Amino acid sequence: MSSPAPVDSSGVAELREFLAECDLTTSGLDAPGTRYWISRDERGRVVGSTGFELSPTTCDALIRSVAVASDARAAGLGTELALFAITAARDAGAQRAWLFSRRSGPFWQRLGFERVPTESLAEALAESPQVALFRATGQLARGVAWARTLS
Ligand SMILES: CC(C)(COP(=O)(O)OP(=O)(O)OC[C@H]1O[C@@H](n2cnc3c(N)ncnc32)[C@H](O)[C@@H]1OP(=O)(O)O)[C@@H](O)C(=O)NCCC(=O)NCCS
Secondary structure, three states: OOOOEEOOHHHHHHHHHHHHHOOOOOOOOOOOOEEEEEEEOOOOOEEEEEEEEEOOOOOEEEEEEEEEOHHHOOOOHHHHHHHHHHHHHHHOOOOEEEEEOOOOHHHHHOOOOEEEOHHHHHHHOOOOHHHHHHHHHOHHHHOOEEEEEOO
C-alpha cells in the first residue's frame, strides 16, 4: 500500500470516479481551499482517499472524501486516512474539524468526533463547496454533522 499521494488537477477525475463508487459526494473537488490524497495498492489501483476543505480563516476544516475500496475495508486503512486528513488540517492551521456522515458515525466517534447540529457546521464553513451544495439541494436538513477540536 502506498502512502497517500496528493491529488493534483489531472487526478481529480480519478478521485471523482472512486468517490462515486463509494457513494460519496463528488462536487467541488477542485474548489479553492480543497486538498485531497489517494492511496494505491501494489498494482496501482486506487484503494483509498482522504481530504479536507479549509475555511478562508483556516480555523475550520471540513474533512471530506474519507473512503476505502469495499474489498480493502476493516483492515485499518480508513483510520489511517482519517488521521492523515486530521493531521494535515491541523498542520494547515485548523483548530476544529467537521464532517458530514450519515452512515459511519461510530467510526468517527472512535476518532473523537461528537454529533453537532448541521447548522453549526454550516455557519463555521459557510463558504465550503459541500455546504453550498447541501444547502442548494436540501441535504443540509437531512445531514448528520460531527465535529472535534484539533489540539
Ligand atoms: C468508513 C470507512 C472509511 C472505514 O474504512 P475501514 O478501512 O473499514 O476502517 P477501519 O478498518 O480503520 O475501521 C476502524 C474501526 O471502525 C469500524 N468501522 C468502520 N466503518 C464503520 C462504520 N461505517 N460504522 C461503524 N463502525 C465502522 C471498524 O469495524 C473498525 O472497528 P474494529 O477495529 O473494532 O474492528 C469505509 O467503511 C468507507 O469507505 N465507507 C464508505 C464511505 C464513507 O462512509 N466515508 C465516511 C464519510 S466521509
